[in-house]
Amino acid sequence: MSRKGVNIKIKELNSDIAQLRDISLTIGAINNDTWDEPMGPxxxxxxxxxxxxxxxxxxxxxxxxxxxCDLCCLxxxxxxxxxxxxxxxxGISMPAQQSRTVLITACIGASTHCGHxxxxxxxxxxxxxxxxxxxxxxxxVEVEAPVIRLVCGIKPVTLSDLEPVLDYCENQITQLLAVTHTGQEGYQLDFESKVLHAGMIDQLGMEVADIAQISAxxxxxxxxxxxxxxLGLGTVDTGKPVILVIGHNVxxxxxxxxxxxxxxxxxDVEVTGICCTALDITRYSSKAKIIGPISWQLRYIRSGIPDVVVIDEQxxxxxxxxxxxxxxxxxxATSEKNxxxxxxxxxxxxxxxxxxxITGKxxxxxxxxxxxxxxxxxxxxIGIAPLRKKHKTLPKDTDAIIALAKKCTQCVLCRRACPNDLPLPAAIKAAAQGNLSGLDEIYDDCLGCGRCEPxxxxKIPIHSLIVAAAGKKTRDETYCIRTGRGAxxxxEIRKVGGPIVLGEIPGIVAFVGCANYPKGSRExxxxxxxxxxRRYIVCTSGCSAMSAGMYRNEDGKTAYEQYSGHFEAGGIVNVGSCVSNAHIAGAxxxxxxxxxKRPLRGNYEEIADYVYNRVGAVGVAWGAxxxxxxxIAAGFWRLGIPVVVGPHGTKYRRMLLGRSDKEEDWYVYDARTGKKVYGGPVPEHLFFAAETKEEAMVMIAKLTMRPNDTSKGRANKLANYIDLHKRLVGGIPPDVHLFVRxxxxxxxxMKDEIVTHLHDHSWKENPIPDPTLLKRMIHKEKEG
Amino acid sequence: MPMTDSWQTAEIPGPKKASLIIKPDIADAMIRRARRPIMVVGHGILEYEVEGRKLIDCLIELSRRGKIPVVATASTNQEFLNRGFSPSALMPAVDLANRLTDARWNGLDGKDSYDLAIFVGLPYYMEWTILSGLKHFAPHVKTMTLDCVYQPNASWSFPNSSIKDWAANLTCIVANLGD
Known part of the structure; x- marks a missing residue:
């Protein structure tokens, strides 16, 4: 597929069949299709x-x-x-208004990736x-653009081939945003369907961005x-001039x-970065350094280390x-958007x-x-570094911290402004008495938003107090991250496809997204x-990829040093920046x-149905x-991949939750017989906010289960679910009988205790179906 | 601060806001009046201790005296088990709240729906949003929070108060329920 416009002008043509004069013909796209797979539906x-x-x-x-909010203010x-x-x-109702807001949110997200x-x-x-x-x-890599091939039905070969994909995305985002105007859509599930559409468009935009930058x-x-x-603030050579880059467009x-x-x-010069530009600059140069996720902006700038700050977008x-x-x-500033x-x-x-x-003009x-x-x-x-001498705005020493802390009146407004409700007043009170340990502890859980200060x-610079009190910690932030590998x-897919679908590899868990964590990066x-x-395949991207590397185990190793970067059981696979999330969906x-071997070309439903019923993948956006x-989450939902968020994720205004207690909700077609059969409540939820890390881990293990799991696979998944539940919640999961077929x-x-549990819950056996939610897939020859 | 200010200042509520529990008797009366109460206990409760007594012990006592089934969220269950108390259910808060919006849900024991849901110990902002969901979509369920901070989306909430006052209030509610 090529988008190059072609203009043919014919001044005069005489042939056996006609005489033509002054003909102008414009062709917007040349179809030089080299993909022999038939177009899907x-x-x-x-x-x-x-x-x-x-x-x-x-x-x-x-x-x-x-x-x-109880209101609509639009x-x-x-x-x-x-x-x-x-x-x-x-005439709009509260459910429709909420889903309308979710659609606006998804449109903002999709347009941002597509604009990028x-x-x-x-x-x-x-x-x-x-x-x-x-x-x-x-x-x-022969399937270079799985999302584009799936959604658009085209096989891009050159950079220009990506343009019609973005044309389509921009058209769809315009239509989707129009849906949110007053007096358009009125029913919540239709809004929600369009949310999923926005998510799919978002995946296209991300894939275009990342394959273009990987290639070029x-x-x-x-x-x-x-x-x-x-990775980490402590890795910077502060004796050199330092450039800080922030954003996403590299x-x-x-x-x-x-x-x-x-x-x-x-x-001679240090190039350091925050957020996804940092991830992408390390994909370009081994000399570049990542300071940390989005939440490191204030603390790093206030440290005075950067001599120049370069921002792009997002x-x-x-x-x-x-x-x-x-x-x-x-x-x-380098972007028209900012x-x-x-x-x-x-x-x-x-x-x-x-x-x-340099002169400060x-x-x-x-x-x-x-x-x-x-x-x-x-x-x-280079010119300004000797002049500004790493001028910082953090308190210069312990005495300065104590002096500022003594101004505190314990009004508690800082705590009431803190997104994580951190115990700031008590820590500041202790600091005023010379004990900085409270502030030092808060550093670990601090989002770095600075909302405590206004x-x-x-006028105590509270965030600066926290960072200064944790000075040793910041200097010790010397970690590493495997640079984003891309697709x-x-x-690799051929090697793990069978074990994933059969359940021998218990699942793919992708940690993605921002750093709005309830208790810091370490989680x-x-x-x-x-x-x-536990031999899951772990993927990382974006700020979560950085957070994954900002912790050392008892052997002093980061996650990336301890585990391989291969897409295999027990691998920790950093695909790259936000836009690299497309590779996780692509996998x-x-x-x-x-x-x-399911047909890929323009065949979204069938592929999503396959992924939903057979591929035990879960997305985790712990600090979304x-x-x-x-x-990004919406794109995964449409593909049938559940997403777990942290407690702040409830502020996205809605969850997508299954009801494991309603048996009638969990019937699937058995593709072999065409009958509707009970497939079990798997995956139980599509969008779920966990209260704590422990609750999230148990839920992640549960959400990797799929109706198609073989018994060996289901046993493997159940073993992880039960073990995590015992360790983190206590006891056998009370719903385990729902997942034993x-x-x-x-x-x-675990046989004895589980069989006892089954007996106590009047458990009865259910056959394992060849599951599909699509009637048209019945009687199709089973593949894979 | 005003008694009906949200604890987190930017969580501006309304127009429909929680009634204040200005004295423990009110909470006590709500519990007595309820046909089928349920109590959801989040992990936040584990942080609190007053005069050597963990506040989770108050809730255990409240559950026993008021015959209120307890749903333990997150890893709260471990602490209950350590104290020889078995919650009626282990379930994430969003899952439980979602079921509460279903007027036809017959509860954990399959017998009947709940008419009072008591929340305590969830992260403030998470409880805020969950209570908002119930405020709008579970009109058949009254909600009450026993936290020491004002939760405007509940039907009933304590005002923002000190940990010490909070502990005293909880103790008083339990005592009022008798043995």
Whole structure:
């Protein structure tokens, strides 16, 4: 498929059949299709093409709405009180209003990834040409774009081939956003169906972005042994000029690396990053360092270590300009989406911009040319470092912390503003008396949002107190992370496809998303290591990938040093940044298409039905905060992959929960006979918020179960579920009888106690079906 | 601070807000009046101790005297078991709350629906959203929180109060229920 527009003009043509003059013919796309698989039923699906599939899922996992507010404030009819059974002036009900908000959230997320992808793709096509070949794996990757192939039914070969995919995404997002206008959709499940559509579009946008940057920028290509990169605030050589990059769109940062290389300055300047730009810059250069997730922005800037701050887009704090100014570090904004009120100096000479930064004439500038950003950032960092001398805004020593703490009146407003309700007043009171241990402990659980500071009438910089009190901890943050490998190889899929579908590998657990954790990063690392130890395949991406590396076990090893990067049982597989999440969905899709040989092309329902019934994958967004995280989750839901979030995830306003006690909800078609048979409550939920890490771990193990599990596989999954439940909750899971279909499912080592439990619960045997939710799959020859 | 301010300042509620439990007798009366109460106990309760007594012991006593089945969420169960008390169910809070919205749900024992759900010990913001879900979608269930912070989305809530006052209130509720 090629999108290149072709214009043919014929001034005069004389032939046997006609005489033509002044003919102009424009062809928008040339179809040079090299994919011989027949087109499936749903290429480029519209808003309603997959509605039946969505409603099948949503009738099993009915939304449980958790309104953030009793009101609707979206139009001038309002505010409308929607509490109880009231309806708004437009007629909307509370459930519909909640799902409408969820759709708006998912649209924001999908548009952000697609906007990022468009920005990136345009840049890469301009720099490398539209004919630049896509290559996400030098060996072992033939299905280079599983999401695009599945949804759009096309096989991209060059960068230009990705453009029609984004055209489609942009069209669909426009239509989806229009749905949220007053007086459009009125029924919650139709809103929810469109949420799932937005999630699928989001996966396309992510896949476009990552395969484009992997191909053009030379990122690791499905390399399970991609190099380890430095991670943590303590890894920075503060004796050098330091550049900080924040955001998600990597071209300005790669230009910084290129400029350093061109001028042989690579060893003289530190390039450090926060959030996904950091992940992607380490995929580009082994010299770059990751400071940490999104929540490290305030603490790192206030440390005074960065000499120049370069921001691009997404998840950048809106007050970065002010924070940077406080430490006298110039800020360069590089994205049209995030201009921060700065003057546009894109067309100004580099010398002038650098001069203005170093002399303090200007604290920030918008520069929309990535190449120019590279030169300005490097030259400014070298010029300004000796002048600003790592000027910081953190309290300079213990005495300074104590002096500030003594101003506290114990009004408690800091705690009441803290998202995690951390015991700040008590810690500050102790600090005033010289005991900093409380503040030091809070550092571990702190989100780094700084919300504690504005309410303080005494203007105590509370977040800075926390960071300063934990000075030793920050200096000791010297970890490592396996750089994002990108796609999963086809050959890896062939090896694990059988064991996953049969249940011998108990599941795939993907830790993704932001850092809005209830109790700090460490919980993510602990969960990753626990599931890897249990021989699940663990995937990581985004801020969670960083958090997974920010903890050392008793042997002093991080998760990435202890476990392999192969997509195999017991592997911890960092796919990369937010947009790399598409590879996790892609792996599930490839299990269906490569291992099970299900038709892939434009065949969404069948593949999703396969994944839902057979691939024991679970997404975990323990600190999900953003609209992008919501869209990513929605993409997994439509594929039939459940997602677990932390307690803050209830603020997404609704869960998608199954009812294991309602037997009638869990019938599937047996594809062999066409009969509707009980398949069991698996997976029990599609979107679930756990209260604690312990509850999450037990639920993750439970949600890997699928109706198709063989008895050996189910026994393996049950053994993990029961063992985790015993250890973390206490006792045998009270619902274990719901997941035993035949006595062969019972783990051998637990047989006596489980059989007793079955007896106590009037358990009866159920056959293991060849499960499908799609009537049209009945009588099809079973594959895989 | 005003008694009906949310503990987390940005969680602005309303227009429908919880009635205040200004004295323990009110909670006691609600429990007595309930036909089928249930109590959901989150892990947060494990943090609290007053004058050497863990507050979870108060809840065990409340359950026994009021004949209120307890649902232990997260890993709260371990602490109950350590004290020789077996909760009626182990279930995540969102799962239990979802079932409560179903007026036809006949409860953990399959006998009848609940008319009073008591919450305590969940993370403040999580309890806030769950109680909002019940406020809007479980009109057949009154909700009450026994936490020491004001939860505006409950039907009944204590105001923001000190741990010491909270413990005294819980003790008083239990005592009022008799043996």
């Amino acid at each position: 749903t290429p480029f699906p519209s808003l309603t093409t997959l509605r039946n599939w969505d409603l099948t899922l949503l009738n099993r996992y009915k939304p449980f709405y958790l309104p953030f 139009c001038t009819y309002g505010k409308c009180d929607l509490s109880g059974t009231k309806r708004g002036a437009c 992808a468009r920005h990136l793709l345009d840049h890469l096509i301009e720099k490398y040409g539209g004919d630049f070949l896509i290559n996400v794996g030098d060996t072992g 920028l030379g990122f690791p290509k499905a390399d399970p042994e991609s190099s380890l990169a430095d 071209p300005p940062s790669t230009e910084i690396i290129d400029y350093l290389q061109k001028k042989s300055l690579t060893s 998840c950048v704090r809106a007050d970065t300009l002010q924070e940077s100014a406080h430490i006298r570090a110039p800020l360069i 201009c921060l009120g700065l003057p546009d100096r894109t067309d100004d000479p580099v010398d002038e911009i650098v001069h203005d930064f 200007q604290t920030g500038a918008l520069i929309l040319d990535p190449v120019k950003v590279g030169e300005v950032a490097v030259r400014t960092s 309410p303080c009438a005494q 999963i190889q086809d050959v 993510v690392a602990e969960m990753c290591m626990e599931f890897a130890k 599930a899709i490839k299990i269906a298409s490569i291992f099970a 905060m953003s609209q992008k995280a919501a869209a 035949t006595l062969s499912d019972v783990p051998l080592t």
